[in-house]
Amino acid sequence: MPELPEVEVVRRGLVDHVAGRVVASAEVLHPRSTRRHSAGPTDFSDRLAGRRLAVPARRGKYLWVPLEDGAEALLVHLGMSGQLLVQPPGAPDEKHLRVRLRFADDGPEVRFVDQRTFGGLALVPTGADGLPEPVAHIARDPLDPAFDELDTVRRLRARRTGLKRALLDQTLVSGIGNIYADEALWRARLHYARPTEKLTRGQALTVLGEARQVMAEALGQGGTSFDALYVNVNGQSGYFDRSLHAYGQAGRPCDRCGTPIRRAAFMNRSSFWCPVCQPAPRRPAA
DNA sequence: CGGAGCTCCTGGGGGC
DNA sequence: TGCCCCCAGGAGCTCC
Numbered sequence: 001m002p003e004l005p006e007v008e009v010v011r012r013g014l015v016d017h018v019a020g021r022v023v024a025s026a027e028v029l030h031p032r033s034t035r036r037h038s039a040g041p042t043d044f045s046d047r048l049a050g051r052r053l054a055v056p057a058r059r060g061k062y063l064w065v066p067l068e069d070g071a072e073a074l075l076v077h078l079g080m081s082g083q084l085l086v087q088p089p090g091a092p093d094e095k096h097l098r099v100r101l102r103f104a105d106d107g108p109e110v111r112f113v114d115q116r117t118f119g120g121l122a123l124v125p126t127g128a129d130g131l132p133e134p135v136a137h138i139a140r141d142p143l144d145p146a147f148d149e150l151d152t153v154r155r156l157r158a159r160r161t162g163l164k165r166a167l168l169d170q171t172l173v174s175g176i177g178n179i180y181a182d183e184a185l186w187r188a189r190l191h192y193a194r195p196t197e198k199l200t201r202g203q204a205l206t207v208l209g210e211a212r213q214v215m216a217e218a219l220g221q222g223g224t225s226f227d228a229l230y231v232n233v234n235g236q237s238g239y240f241d242r243s244l245h246a247y248g249q250a251g252r253p254c255d256r257c258g259t260p261i262r263r264a265a266f267m268n269r270s271s272f273w274c275p276v277c278q279p280a281p282r283r284p285a286a
Numbered sequence: 287c288g289g290a291g292c293t294c295c296t297g298g299g300g301g302c
Numbered sequence: 303t304g305c306c307c308c309c310a311g312g313a314g315c316t317c318c
Binding site: 001002003036061077078079080081116118119168170177178267268269270 | 309310311312313314
Binding site for chain 1: 288289290291292293294295296297
């Protein structure tokens with residue numbers, strides 16, 4: 001599940017393979033993968049052909065490649081299972097290859113591979129701030145130098161909902177998904193259903209700081225694992241697995257107190273927490 | 287309008 | 303061995 005660290009690994013890996021190159025053709029093999037491109041897959045391909053790409057950027061889990069001429073960007077969201085691969089022309093098609101970009105220099109292709117098709121590509125206008133329009137409502141992420149910690153604390157405490165639900169809301173703070181939410185909550189010793197309006201400023205600051213810290217650590221480890229021709233987006237396990245204290249650890253002893261980690265259904269997914277270190281609130285929020 | 291629930295999708299894995 | 307069902311979850315959408 002690609003969250004901020006995995007998307008940033010992809011962005012960094014992509015820089016040398018896209019910046020300055022001219023797209024020869026964009027082949028859409030599955031229409032669902034361009035469903036966010038409202039004018040349709042043909043329009044997507046037509047308008048991308050011949051355009052020169054610039055340096056990829058990111059906010060939260062959104063990644064985009066600005067086009068060098070005009071205020072547009074190739075927007076990418078990896079969803080659950082999306083990958084961007086750099087492959088030599090002629091390499092066999094991947095089973096779940098959805099979009100292929102060929103380049104005018106006849107060099108390596110960039111391929112969008114996505115088993116579950118929750119992710120996708122679109123060619124979209126960018127605003128005066130350089131943000132693609134569909135990203136305008138996404139909050140800054142904790143690794144953004146301009147991330148406003150105190151303002152996020154204020155807005156978090158103004159919510160009337162459960163803490164984890166708020167952490168997963170990309171309009172409040174972006175980049176955090178199910179895995180890093182559970183890890184940040186474990187580190188902060190806070191239960192996922194803590195009502196946001198009852199958090200102290202210190203608790204809010206702590207959980208946001210832990211989210212930033214755990215994602216920075218994961219990024220540090222992820223950055224070592226891809227090679228030049230393979231931009232790895234295999235978010236669902238891999239290198240950071242060994243460092244997880246809560247996510248996916250149901251039944252295993254808590255690394256702090258030894259109490260078995262518990263799992264509960266939450267928001268159509270799972271939450272993992274230590275029932276001793278992260279006691280449930282008397283009045284849980286949703 | 288904020289908050290909560292629904293829905294899209296495919297393959298791996300467990301149970302029988 | 304095969305079939306059925308559950309599970310993984312990001313985020314736009316709809317409804318209250």
